[in-house]
Amino acid sequence: MRDRTHHIDLLLRKLALLERLDDQEQAAIAGLPFELENVPAHRMLIREGSQVTHCSLLVRGFACRHKMARTGKRQIVAFHMAGDMMDLQHALLSRADHNLQMITDGTVGTVPIKAMKAVCRDFPRIAEAFAKDALIDASIFREWVLNVGGRDAKTRVAHMLCEFVARREAMGISPVEAMRLPMTQEQIGDATGLTAVHVNRMLRLLSEEGAFRHEGRELVISDWPMLKAVADFDAAYLHGLAHEPQSANAF
């Protein structure tokens, strides 16, 4: 039973960060006809240029959105984790302008856009919550433009880590103190406009300076204030979709 509604819990938790929804509204969300599917790592969910008829909720695992330059260089423009609505924009823009791809294996819930529009029509506050989510998405893109366009390699990598950790914390996905990064160094490179080799060097640098350390395959953030400072990170651009790790205990 818990399993059948886990994806609804996730979505409600996310929306609660954006808008206070009453029982009726929560029931409307719970009534959305999600179809759940387990998908393997690297599965392409949506391809640039294709027509999109469903919205996707990530229930388990990690995914990313990316575009390609003519040279073949891939640019990751967003990472997604459990609880994220990954393509709200397709509710109104029918053609995908980028690819959506799983990083790890996971579970995806899809809803017909018609159902999304219906619930938005009947419950304006739900519509507002989804709109806010999309606008915060845009704010994150702006920060990424600054990150790749205006910061040096070490800062870029640190910033990416900070955002990832802060969003994880907000969704309560896992203890932040010790986590395994789901993305490869090459993917971090594709997100920051660096090569995997240079990402590796920057991670080593940050680790040598004491921002985090490796414990087996886990990454342990040993000095959040320091990492945040190096990263030039200020969570304001996440507009409440993430608070910084406050649980100072582990740090």
Added chain:
Amino acid sequence: MRDRTHHIDLLLRKLALLERLDDQEQAAIAGLPFELENVPAHRMLIREGSQVTHCSLLVRGFACRHKMARTGKRQIVAFHMAGDMMDLQHALLSRADHNLQMITDGTVGTVPIKAMKAVCRDFPRIAEAFAKDALIDASIFREWVLNVGGRDAKTRVAHMLCEFVARREAMGISPVEAMRLPMTQEQIGDATGLTAVHVNRMLRLLSEEGAFRHEGRELVISDWPMLKAVADFDAAYLHGLAHEPQSANAF
């Protein structure tokens, strides 16, 4: 009389690209209580971190949105031209996460967010049009992430030019064949993550290769297909907010 309604014409023209609005809906737009103000070049309209209570429509002139890195490096994340709603996101996200500043002198129309919300509540298709505009904004940010993160200097500068020309064409602001760029080379640099010096070199290169030429202070695009090819430009990401210059006559 034409002057009093010019800003409404502009806005309706923009919205017509996004949604077919009937007479009643157009009348509702025309009824929005815009306050027009002439503003000088470089005027800051909105500052990062401030609370925003109005939405701004650019009626005349050019503006940009930008963020600052800790080092002081400024990153421009968007250029705006007449007809653009510059901060729809602030209708739902009350705190600005970036600055909004005039590039040239111009005219700005402001509407209280309450009035915007009211018209959106009463006319769902208007709400949808504004939402589409915000989503296209996000798509443009994604393209910019790719541009600064994944393309070399020449391509970046050319791409920025292409987007600017295509959007101008869509809004019918001026003949595209000959225009004066409103932004300085330093601003192009801040938008592309390059220095003004290097932007200068890239512009020279593009011009030497015949993509465009200078006539006095005007820039004349002499070979749009070539510029577009060099730029790795595909207008799909503008989702109909801009078609490419088709008037092959001048080229």
Added chain:
DNA sequence: CGGGAGGTTGACCACCATCAACTGCTGTGG
């Protein structure tokens, strides 16, 4: 006529890309 902003050009150099080799995991099949 003078001052200032923007544009132009050259010399030099640093950051990060590229190429290449090697290590260590992990899963898989003999």
Added chain:
DNA sequence: CCACAGCAGTTGATGGTGGTCAACCTCCCG
């Protein structure tokens, strides 16, 4: 159980793209 393949990570050597610094030019506009 081992061998092997394959992917991710690691490290070093070298070079190029684009940054930095500095000088000078051009065009406005007061």
